[in-house]
Amino acid sequence: MNVLTVDGLVKAFGGFRAVDGVSFEVEQGSIHAVIGPNGAGKTTLFNLITGHLRPTSGTVLLQGKDVTSRPPNVMSRRGLTRAFQVTNIFPNLTVLESVECAIDARKRMSGSLLPWRRREGREEALELLDAVGLSEMAETIASTLSHGDQRTLEVTLALATRPQILLLDEPTAGMSPWETERMIKLVRELTRSRDVTVLFCEHDMDTVFSISDRLTVMHRGRVIADGPPEQVRADEQVISVYLGRKEHA
Amino acid sequence: MTVHKPSARRVGEFWGVPVTLALGAALIFAISFVVPTTWLFFLQKVLALGLFAVATNLLVGYGGMVSFGQAVFYGLGAYMIALGWQHYGAPFWLLLMLAPLLGALAALVIGALALRTREFYFALLTLAFSQLFYTIANKWYDFTNGANGVFGPMIPGAIAMPRPGLWFILAVTMLALLALWAITISPFGLTLRAIRENQQRVEAVGVNLYRHKLYAFVLSGAFCALAGALFVVHDQSAYPELLDWMQSGEPVLMALIGGLYHFLGPLVGAFIFVFAHDYLVAASSDTWQLILGLALVLIVLFAPNGVLGLWRQGGGGGLKGLLGRVFQGGTHERPDG
Amino acid sequence: MTSDILLTQILSGLTSASLLFLVATGLTLLFGALQIINIAHGSFYMLGAFILASMLGSSWAASLPMFWIALVVVPLVVAAVGVVMEVLVLRPLYGKEHLLQLLATFGLLYLCNGVALKIWGGEFRSVSIPAVLGGRFQFFGGTFPVYNLFIMGVAVTVGLFLWWLLQRTQLGWRIRAAVEDREMLAVAGVNVRMLFTGVFALGAVLAAIAGVVVGPIGSITTGLSTQILVEAFIVVVIGGLGSIPGAAVGAIIIGMAETAGVLWMPEFASAFIYVAMILVLALRPSGLMGAGIR
Numbered sequence: 001m002n003v004l005t006v007d008g009l010v011k012a013f014g015g016f017r018a019v020d021g022v023s024f025e026v027e028q029g030s031i032h033a034v035i036g037p038n039g040a041g042k043t044t045l046f047n048l049i050t051g052h053l054r055p056t057s058g059t060v061l062l063q064g065k066d067v068t069s070r071p072p073n074v075m076s077r078r079g080l081t082r083a084f085q086v087t088n089i090f091p092n093l094t095v096l097e098s099v100e101c102a103i104d105a106r107k108r109m110s111g112s113l114l115p116w117r118r119r120e121g122r123e124e125a126l127e128l129l130d131a132v133g134l135s136e137m138a139e140t141i142a143s144t145l146s147h148g149d150q151r152t153l154e155v156t157l158a159l160a161t162r163p164q165i166l167l168l169d170e171p172t173a174g175m176s177p178w179e180t181e182r183m184i185k186l187v188r189e190l191t192r193s194r195d196v197t198v199l200f201c202e203h204d205m206d207t208v209f210s211i212s213d214r215l216t217v218m219h220r221g222r223v224i225a226d227g228p229p230e231q232v233r234a235d236e237q238v239i240s241v242y243l244g245r246k247e248h249a
Numbered sequence: 250m251t252v253h254k255p256s257a258r259r260v261g262e263f264w265g266v267p268v269t270l271a272l273g274a275a276l277i278f279a280i281s282f283v284v285p286t287t288w289l290f291f292l293q294k295v296l297a298l299g300l301f302a303v304a305t306n307l308l309v310g311y312g313g314m315v316s317f318g319q320a321v322f323y324g325l326g327a328y329m330i331a332l333g334w335q336h337y338g339a340p341f342w343l344l345l346m347l348a349p350l351l352g353a354l355a356a357l358v359i360g361a362l363a364l365r366t367r368e369f370y371f372a373l374l375t376l377a378f379s380q381l382f383y384t385i386a387n388k389w390y391d392f393t394n395g396a397n398g399v400f401g402p403m404i405p406g407a408i409a410m411p412r413p414g415l416w417f418i419l420a421v422t423m424l425a426l427l428a429l430w431a432i433t434i435s436p437f438g439l440t441l442r443a444i445r446e447n448q449q450r451v452e453a454v455g456v457n458l459y460r461h462k463l464y465a466f467v468l469s470g471a472f473c474a475l476a477g478a479l480f481v482v483h484d485q486s487a488y489p490e491l492l493d494w495m496q497s498g499e500p501v502l503m504a505l506i507g508g509l510y511h512f513l514g515p516l517v518g519a520f521i522f523v524f525a526h527d528y529l530v531a532a533s534s535d536t537w538q539l540i541l542g543l544a545l546v547l548i549v550l551f552a553p554n555g556v557l558g559l560w561r562q563g564g565g566g567g568l569k570g571l572l573g574r575v576f577q578g579g580t581h582e583r584p585d586g
Numbered sequence: 587m588t589s590d591i592l593l594t595q596i597l598s599g600l601t602s603a604s605l606l607f608l609v610a611t612g613l614t615l616l617f618g619a620l621q622i623i624n625i626a627h628g629s630f631y632m633l634g635a636f637i638l639a640s641m642l643g644s645s646w647a648a649s650l651p652m653f654w655i656a657l658v659v660v661p662l663v664v665a666a667v668g669v670v671m672e673v674l675v676l677r678p679l680y681g682k683e684h685l686l687q688l689l690a691t692f693g694l695l696y697l698c699n700g701v702a703l704k705i706w707g708g709e710f711r712s713v714s715i716p717a718v719l720g721g722r723f724q725f726f727g728g729t730f731p732v733y734n735l736f737i738m739g740v741a742v743t744v745g746l747f748l749w750w751l752l753q754r755t756q757l758g759w760r761i762r763a764a765v766e767d768r769e770m771l772a773v774a775g776v777n778v779r780m781l782f783t784g785v786f787a788l789g790a791v792l793a794a795i796a797g798v799v800v801g802p803i804g805s806i807t808t809g810l811s812t813q814i815l816v817e818a819f820i821v822v823v824i825g826g827l828g829s830i831p832g833a834a835v836g837a838i839i840i841g842m843a844e845t846a847g848v849l850w851m852p853e854f855a856s857a858f859i860y861v862a863m864i865l866v867l868a869l870r871p872s873g874l875m876g877a878g879i880r
Contacts, residue, residue, distance in 0.1 A: 076455035084453075090446035093439075100436075101443045105455040110440040111464060115431050118439070161454055315685050362864065366871045368684065369623060369827060373819050374867055380816050381860035388854055494816065498692060505689050535708060539700025545693025546675055549686050 001063070003028050003165045003197045004080070009048055009058035011041075018044040020221035021058070026165065026199050026214075031191055033208045034201040036218035037241070042201040045218070046169055050082045051075045063164065076105075079164035083157070083171065087150045091143035095134055095153055098142055099125040102160035125160070131193075132156050132186055148179030155186065159196070166190070168200035172207055184211055209233070217241075266430050266512050274423050281415055289411040293483040295523050296415075296422040297476050298503065302515030303429055304472035305500035310509035311433060312465045313445030315368070317497045318375025321359065321382045322352040322470040324492030326477025328386065331399035331487035336392075341405045345421075345478055352474025353467045360466035364459060379494040386489035398488030408482060418479050425475055426516070432468065433512060441465055473500075502541075505548060508555030517556055590728030595845050601734040603841025604741030608796035609814050610821040610833040611748065612789030618828025619764045619785045621684070622676065625691040628815035629698035630790040633664050634797020635806045636702055639711045642801075653716040661794040668790030672783050680782070699808045711806040737799050744795065748830060761785060817844075820863040 004026040011019040019041045026032045034042050047053040049060055051072045060068045062080055070078070090098045100121040104110050109117060129135045132152055137145060142153060151171065158166055171187070172180040188211055190196045202208050208215065208229075215232045217225040225235045232238055277292060305319045326348040333344040363374045386393045393399070402409070408417040432438055440461055443451045452458050481487055490496060499522070500515065507518025525544075530537040552559055609631055616624050641647065641656045671694055679687050715733045722729040752758035760781055763771050772778045797810070804810070821840050825832025840859050847855030 071452075073452045073455050073457060076453060082453065084450075088447060088450050088453075090443050090450060092446055093442060097439060098443075101439050101451070101456075102454040104436045104439065105451075109436045110456045111461060112436040113432055115435045117436055118434065121436060157450070157454060309685065313685075315688065362868055366867055369617070370823060370867060370871065372623065372688070373823050374864065376816065377820060377823075377860045377863045381857055381864070384854065384857045384860065388857070495812070501689065502692065509685075535703040536700065538696045538703065542693045542695065542697030542700050546690055546697060549690040549693060550675065550678055553682075553686055 001028055002026060002061075003063060004049070004199065005059075005061040005064075006045075006049065007059045007061070009045065009060070010056045011044055011048055011053060012056045017221050019048060019055075022218070022221070022223050023058075024216045024223060024226050026197060029191055029195065029197055030213040031187065031198045031200075031211055032214045032216070033212040034199065034216045034218060035203075035205070035208055036201075038203075039220075040218040041221040042218055043169060044221075046082065046167055046201060050080065050167060076161050076163070079162075080167065081158045081161045081163035081165075082167040082169065083154045084169060087147075087154050089142045089150060089153055089157065091141075093142055094139050095142055095145070096122065096125055096129065096138040098153060099128055099156055099160050102157045103128070106161045128156060128160055131189070132159070133182070148175050148182070151175060151179070151183065152186065155183070159190065163196060165197040165199060168198060170202060171200055172202065180207060187211060263434070267427060269513060270423055270426055270430075274419055277419055278416065281412055286411050289415050290483065291523065291527060293411075293415050293418050294480075294527075295520050296418050297479040297483055298500070298523060299516040299519035300422045300425055300479065301473055301476035302500035302503040302507075302519045303426060303512070304469050304476060306504040306509065306515045307429060307432070307441075307472070308465055308469045309501055310504055310514070311438065311445065312441045312462065314364075314462060314465065315372045315501070316375040316466075316469075317372050317494055317501070318359070318363075318377075318379040319469065319473045319500060320379050320492050320494065320497035321375075322355055322473035323477035323480070323496065324382060324386065324487070324489075325351050325355055326474030327481045327487040327491050328393065328399070328477075329474070330478050330481040331403055332393065334403035335394075335399055335401065341403070345475075348478040349471040349475045352477075353471040355474075356467045356470025357463070360463045360470070364462050364466065376494045376497065379492060379497045383489050383493040386492055393489070396489060398486050400486045402485075404482050404485055409485065414482055418482055421475070421479060425472055429472060430512060437461070437464065502545065504555075505545070505553075506555055508557030510554060511557040511561075514555050514557045521556065590725070593725065594728050594730060595849060596842070597730050597734065597738075599842035599845035600838070601737050601841070602844055603837040604738045605796050605800055605814070606817055606821050606841055607741050607834055607837035608744060608799075609793050610818040610825070610837055611744075611830055612792040613818050614822045614825065614828055614830060614833045615761075615785055615792075616789045617822065619761050620676075620680075620782055622687050622691070623684075623819075624789070625688065625815070626671070626694035626698060626811075627691075627789065627793055627818065628811040628813070629695055629702075630664050630668060630793035631797040631800075631814055632702060632806075632808060632810035633667065633698065634660050634794035635801045635804070635810055636706050636711070636797075637663060638798045638801040639713050639806050640706070642713045643711075651716075657795070657798055660798050661791040664794035664797075665787040665790045668787050669783055672786040676786070677779065677782075695811060699811055702808050702811075708808070713801050713806070715802040733802065740795065740799055744792065745830075745834060752830070757784070817859060820859055823863055824866045 002025040006025075007023050009019050009022045010017065022041075022045055034045065036042055044053065048055045051070050051074065054069050058068070059066055062078055067075060067078060067080070072082075075081075090101070093101070100118070103121045103124050104112075107121065109121060126135070126138065129138055132155070134149065134152060134156065137149060142150065145153065151174075155166075155168065155171060158168075168187070172183050175183065184207060187198055187200070191198055212229055214227065215225070215229055216223055217232060217235075217238050219241050224237045224241065225232045281289060281292075301319070301323050305316070308314045308316050308319070329348040329351050330341065330344050333339040333347070334341070359375070359378055363371055363378070366374055387396050389395070404414075408414045440451070440456060443456075444458065444461065448458060477491065480491070503518035503522045504515040505518065506521050507516065508514025525540070526537060530540060548555065554561075609627065612630070613624060613627050616622055616627070637660045638653075638656045641660070642652050644652075646652065675690050675694060676687065679690055719733045719736050721732050723732050723735070752762060760771065760776055764778065764781060764785075771781075817840060821833055821836035823836075824839060825834070825836030840862065843858050843862055844855060847858035851858070
């Protein structure tokens with residue numbers, strides 16, 4: 001069963017088509033990457049899927065159900081959560097509180113006025129922080145974290161909603177090699193132990209090829225290749241698109 | 250799996266505020282027997298305004314929603330007592346319980362409308378509501394007595410005397426503050442702070458932004474109305490100025506002075522504000538605006554986290570550090586602006 | 587309603603609208619370019635009136651056309667005050683939370699009031715209309731003060747000047763660009779800080795002109811700083827934060843609503859305008875003309 005099916009998505013801004021008829025499927029439990037040069041439409045595509053933008057046409061199916069144009073908080077509750085490209089955390093909350101907040105939201109406890117109920121969210125938050133390696137930073141104020149830790153927190157927030165499918169927008173952007181490796185390990189762990197499907201878009205080719213089960217290549221709003229890494233790597237169109245752009249990849 | 254021991258800070262976090270409140274209450278109760286009557290009235294006023302300020306800060310400091318209209322609820326609470334007595338002869342205890350309900354209801358209506366707008370419009374819209382209610386109270390002579398306000402023995406004799414009055418206000422205020430404290434440490438309190446930090450993110454994790462903002466608005470309105478009712482116990486009158494936008498601004502100023510990001514900040518700010526107004530500047534009333542204005546500007550520029558913010562920064566060893574850590578428990582995280 | 591009464595009402599409304607326009611334009615400009623709600627904006631209005639009163643009450647008043655001198659000098663003096671405010675208090679706060687900026691302007695409001703009380707005291711002052719602008723003119727069987735027409739004339743002149751400034755000069759272009767993309771402007775070599783100070787001064791000048799002009803027909807007290815403020819906010823909100831044509835439209839609406847209110851429901855006249863604001867925002871949460879400087 002495909003967790004996510006995108007069918008003929010189009011987003012036109014006036015005459016300009018940022019996304020021009022994109023279709024692909026994401027399999028349950030897989031790590032699926034969308035790659036493409038700058039301006040290929042990856043972020044717009046993500047915005048369409050998560051409900052930040054309304055498509056001009058086309059559909060998005062989550063577990064077979066039509067979720068096209070649903071707003072982000074609804075998508076989150078349906079099982080599709082996104083981590084942002086620009087780190088978008090809660091600057092003055094501690095790491096623990098940030099994760100607690102996301103967990104409370106999932107458990108529909110955000111409106112609870114009973115102080116003792118915070119324990120439930122806190123316990124689960126601590127477990128999650130353990131799993132992603134942020135336990136030591138639990139009491140740290142989020143804005144004081146290193147960039148890499150902030151990105152990890154970013155992903156953790158998304159994870160806290162126990163999504164079926166997690167969208168990561170350029171997760172390793174701006175990270176040191178060590179931090180990138182840690183992020184890759186984290187992503188692999190996620191799919192394996194937590195039964196989360198991951199869809200991410202990336203620039204960094206090494207990251208992409210080392211962990212993806214499947215790639216979708218975009219160029220100027222369209223899909224030009226779709227398949228396992230070895231197949232895509234050998235695809236002529238892909239090579240020609242990237243040949244002149246290898247430096248930017 | 251690692252076992253997470255609560256840090257010393259976390260223990261302080263829970264008990265800091267309730268303990269301070271209890272100690273403060275005990276202190277006030279004790280000295281109420283020996284201080285001059287003017288002090289009794291002073292403390293009454295500080296407590297009522299302090300509650301108003303803390304309730305307002307739930308919106309402003311915790312939720313990041315700048316409202317210049319909380320005086321609507323404050324005034325409604327006051328008028329509930331005054332008019333309920335004047336027109337219907339209703340018992341005080343009933344009116345006291347109805348006041349927060351009226352505040353909540355008004356907040357529901359106003360909030361439903363005002364929260365749909367963007368940040369700047371929200372502040373101005375709440376200001377407009379404040380002025381609207383002020384105008385109504387001012388002009389609706391038949392019902393509200395207009396600019397004259399409502400006077401008379403609207404408070405039961407038992408608590409109309411200064412000392413019992415103080416005890417009553419003290420008791421109600423302490424209970425209300427404890428309730429507000431519980432709210433701030435509840436999951437909702439966390440949601441509120443998250444809303445202040447990053448509205449987009451909060452929505453992305455699945456929180457219904459509008460609904461939770463409305464909850465906060467309603468809760469704040471209810472407690473502001475209660476504060477207004479307590480003010481009437483102190484002042485034994487209600488008048489239109491309680492509703493206008495300058496009155497709406499005062500609790501925000503108090504929160505700034507004491508510390509926007511500390512639970513007890515507004516209470517400390519209320520004390521300083523009323524003390525400065527009644528004692529320091531009583532001699533020359535036209536200097537008040539000058540001093541207040543200057544103080545505000547200086548605070549915003551050099552100490553935006555207020556008195557408690559400065560205190561926390563200074564937390565080191567000794568008594569000051571200990572007290573600082575107790576107060577730390579009441580902070581809700583905001584480094585220097 | 588007879589036509590002359592109607593006309594009088596309309597002219598009355600336009601007079602109010604003119605004053606509102608002058609004050610609201612500064613406010614909306616400040617918001618559009620600086621993203622600040624200046625609660626102390628009414629202080630410029632008040633200072634304009636007070637300084638006029640001082641000038642007209644001075645010993646030179648008899649020998650010089652003081653009113654006209656004041657019309658030029660007072661706005662400049664008030665602008666200087668505004669510049670000092672902006673540089674000392676507001677500049678350090680750019681980029682900080684809006685709440686802090688708002689509270690700072692609140693403090694400035696109190697500060698200006700306090701200073702005014704010290705200098706001019708709490709008594710009412712009044713000044714008389716300059717002789718050349720006195721009297722009433724006749725139309726269709728009714729009369730209307732000439733001075734009020736003068737006020738309208740000032741507003742229209744200022745409005746045209748602003749249009750020219752924003753649409754036809756480089757400075758105006760920069761101001762409009764500052765609304766769109768502050769960083770880009772700085773990169774392009776424009777001194778953004780000076781620009782902001784300039785915009786702030788411009789707002790002060792506009793409010794001060796209104797203050798000078800209202801002096802002869804109102805009572806001059808510290809209450810002026812808040813009296814017009816709320817109405818000006820309403821005008822700005824209705825017209826859209828940052829829109830000058832919006833401020834004009836809003837001013838006319840509110841000016842008219844106020845006059846109509848006084849005619850039909852004198853007790854609740856002032857409530858009218860708050861209801862108007864609430865209704866407008868309920869139906870169009872971004873104001874009538876939306877945001878963005880034009």
